Amino acid sequence: MGRKRKGRDISGWLIVDKPAGMTSTAVVNKVRWALEAKKAGHAGTLDPEATGLLAIALGEATKTVPFITDAMKAYEFSVRFGQATNTDDAEGEVTSESDARPSDDEIKQELSKFVGEIMQVPPKFSAVKIDGQRAYKRARAGEEFEVAARPLWVEEILLTDRPDADHATIEMTCGKGGYVRAIARDLGEALGCYGHVVWLRRLWSGPFDLENAVTFDEIEALARTPALEEKLLPLELGLHDLAEVKATDMGAARLRNGNPGQVIARDVEFGEECWASHEGRAVAVGRYQGGELHPSRVFVSAEV
Incomplete structure (x- = not known):
């Protein structure tokens, strides 16, 4: 018999404004605690x-994670020109x-080529798997290897600021798997001229935005209250991209089993993936x- 997991049966989404210097897993662990x-x-x-x-x-909401992972996302980031890093x-x-530095018009012209479906090679220092092992582990070990290109849908990518010749601020809206x-x-x-990211901030993901986010300091201050x-x-917000159908009383009982x-x-096609609700x-x-x-x-339970 497996060990019973400790904790409360609590379900829902907590939107966090992640600080720099922490892994995503560390934030999840803090929220769980x-x-x-x-x-x-x-x-x-x-x-x-x-x-x-x-x-x-949290809880039953983890079953909706794939739908948010697949959703469109928006990022703001700064590019430093003149240097490539490993x-x-x-x-x-x-x-x-x-020593070369691009003009604003040159940046805009090249950015236009990144719109639509593009083929992108993930960084070697990334979590993609190469022959069953994370790429970043092989890169840290000094191994020589190639990362295969993969498709990425870019909805929009714009130059929003040019603070100086060395830097450009860019906003991008893209689909799943973008680096x-x-x-x-x-x-x-x-x-x-080469380039690398100086800083990166995710602005929104699917139905979630920073307006509803809590800071890490708030999590610590309000913990266990x-x-x-x-x-x-x-x-249910994790199901925003799916059509909703209404379950009858008998239908809801059968579905729960x-x-x-x-x-x-209404307006749902045969074979379409959707979600059923009952009493909201x-x-x-x-x-x-x-x-x-x-x-x-x-x-099992949709209670927040």
């Missing part, structure tokens, strides 16, 4: 030195330098099939 939660996870890693929105799911950010060692450090690296190469629990958002259940649907709470996620939802995820 502060809320005495049995289960927690995050939807999209931020590098330790990155700041901004980190969406943390990590593609300011924490790494400078590997190449150039801002790779954007800075590739932009510098395209401009013929009802005031922190009041900051939780409903788990993992069986197909009767639902009332999420019951299950699944495929709509002729008046029934066939569940793939069932929510």
Whole structure:
């Protein structure tokens, strides 16, 4: 028999404005402790030195994490021109330098080429797996290896500020799996001057933005008090990109047991993935099939 996990059965989302110098996992662990939660996870890693929105799911909300991970996200970041680093950010060692500096018009022209579906090679110092091992572990060991390019959808990427010749501030809205450090690296190469990220901030992710975020200091100050629990958002927000169908009383009972259940649907196509609600709470996620939802995820409790 496995060991029973300690903690409270608490469900919902806590949106955190992550400070620099902490891993995403460390923030999750702090939130789990502060809320005495049995289960927690995050939807999209931020590098330790990155700041901004980190969406943390608790309890049953962890079942909606994939939908937030797949959602569009927005970042603001600063690119330092004239230097390439081995990590593609300011924490790494400078590997190449150039005296060339691009004009604003040149930056805008090259940024326009990053819009739409692009092929991006993740940084070697990243969490992507190469032959079953994290790339950053192999890079730290000094191994020589190649990282395969992968597709990335970039909705928008704009030059928003040019504080000096060496730096540019950029905002980008993109889909799942985007590496801002790779954007800075590739932009510098395209401009013929090299480049790396100086700082990075996530502005929003799917339905979540920094307006509803709590700071790390607030988490520490409100830890294990009802005031922190009041900051939780409903788990249903994690399903914002899916169509909603209404479960009947009998349908909700069947769905909660993992069986197909009767639902009332409008403008939902046969086979479409959607979520069923009952009395305002999420019951299950699944495929709509002729008046029934066939569940793939069932929510034991939707209470915040």
